[in-house]
Amino acid sequence: MKSLPLELTNLPAPTLLEHLSVAVLWLDEHLDVIYLNPAAEGLLGTSLRQAHGEPVRSLLVGESMLTEQMQLSLDSGHPCTLREISLHAAGREVVIDCAISPLRDPALGRCLLVEMMDIDRHLRIAREEHLLAQQQATRSLLRGLAHEIKNPLGGLRGAAQLLDAELSSPEQREYTEVILREADRLRDLVDRMIGSHALPKKTMVNIHEVLEHVRRLVIMDSKASALRLVTHYDPSIPELYAAADLLIQAVLNIVRNAVQVMEGQDDAQIVLHTRVMRQFTIGNVRHRLVARIDIEDNGPGIPQELQDTLFLPMVSGRKGGIGLGLSISQSLIAQHGGLIEFTSQPGKTVFTLLLPLATSTEISA
Ligand SMILES: Nc1ncnc2c1ncn2[C@@H]1O[C@H](COP(=O)(O)OP(=O)(O)OP(=O)(O)O)[C@@H](O)[C@H]1O
Ligand SMILES: [Mg+2]
Known part of the structure; x- marks a missing residue:
């Protein structure tokens, strides 16, 4: 030799x-x-x-x-x-x-x-920066739009209330009730789109408690269905400084989509997988430790025509869907310095949540 x-x-x-x-x-x-x-x-x-x-x-x-x-x-x-x-x-x-x-x-x-x-890394950093910039632009557009909608809506609602008080016939009051109900629905929609203004209350959170909470909610929701929910947790993940209720919401939106898209599927399965990544970049920030949560389903996959704009509001492939779930999840995870990505093909869709756990340094991509 x-x-x-x-x-x-x-x-x-x-x-x-x-x-x-x-x-x-x-x-x-x-x-x-x-x-x-x-x-x-x-x-x-x-x-x-x-x-x-x-x-x-x-x-x-x-x-x-x-x-x-x-x-x-x-x-x-x-x-x-x-x-x-x-x-x-x-x-x-x-x-x-x-x-x-x-x-x-x-x-x-x-x-x-x-x-x-x-060698994908540089491509990935560029793509993530694009995603984050897209997210920021969408959020400021929505905030502006929300302001423009909510002001006249308040006036409209107030006027309808005054009118309602003036009307004596129940038939006529049905009309003002429709105005009030629809105005409230529109206000709720706008509130959901822009999210809460209140600063999130952050504490040390165990990511597995967040996932278990979501798992319980989904099991309660889908008792009758054949859905299997499997977990592969890495118990060594340290706690993260986060708002638990916002993380629950972010994960729930993703898991619910998977449940909805697999309705009626006999072998429907969702796997929740956690692990730690070291020296990992999100956008152009390098983090010493990042928690990675993969939410995998064996459903039909995300329609190709939705994939490029999936995280934008009002993008939906579901009958009766508003198309807000994923845009809200992305913005909640962004509030924690993280990012959501996905890969999808028929039979396997994986949404990946990346959440920084430890100190970070800016790097130039
Ligand atoms: N796991 C998945 N598999 C296949 N398609 C998916 C999956 N997750 C999301 N989608 C597609 O992405 C679309 C957008 O999802 P999103 O949660 O943003 O909106 P929605 O579910 O349509 O409405 P909302 O969540 O506001 O009620 C869905 O309508 C669906 O077509
Ligand atoms: Mg949804």
Whole structure:
């Protein structure tokens, strides 16, 4: 066998690895995981604790070409670089460049160092910035519009009340009642669209209590249906500083959509999945810790024509839907410095809530 090109002693100190934005995997001669840095944990949607000793194949499901290449590199002792590999990891599709370097460790013998660069990252940052800007523009437009609607509406309602007091015949008063009822409905709609003005009351919140609350509400709502609600919680997620009722609302809107769209489906299932991401960027802010909540359903998927504008108000594909649920959820999560994304295809729709947990630094994208 050829001598291997790198010595393990050349590895940078572990603390440096912790701060790299490149994902680093260290594998033994059976291609089992010895070490993952936090960027690799984030990219592959796992933790070092969970992955340690596991075959790398189990983290790269469906990526046989990549694992074959690792084996070749290990056997031949030759490093190699693979470009633009699309990887299905952590419930999403990412495009990576990958460098594989065989090493020889005095204690462990042959092993592999694998570096994965998420080349999607810059694209994702640009897309998220666009989403946040779109959100802000929508919110200020709505606030302006709401002001313009609510002022004359108040006058209209007051006048109808005066008129109502003047009228003696019940038949005529039916008309003023319609005006009053419809004016109230319009006011409620506008209030829902712009959300509350009150500052949210934030406390330390356990995200799993939020999800369990939503789960109970949904189970109560859909007792008769065949819906299965499955949870995969990572108990190590620290508490976050948030307004619990706003988070409940944000999650509930998403879960309710999934329930509604799967009505009558025999094998309807919703999975709530939580995990922690390290060194993760949302928009152009890099966070040390981010809570990731995936809400997955096996329904028909989001109609293609809705996908680009899904988070805008009044976008609905549901009979009787107003199209406010997701725009409200997005704005509630934005109030916590977070973001909602989704991927969707028939049989699998995943809404991902990203909520910062720990200190952040602005980075230039
Ligand atoms: N999990 C999902 N699977 C398939 N389609 C979805 C899913 N979630 C949302 N949608 C589509 O996105 C549309 C917009 O959802 P949104 O919650 O914003 O509005 P709505 O449910 O139509 O009305 P509202 O929530 O205001 O009552 C829905 O009408 C539906 O067509
Ligand atoms: Mg909805």
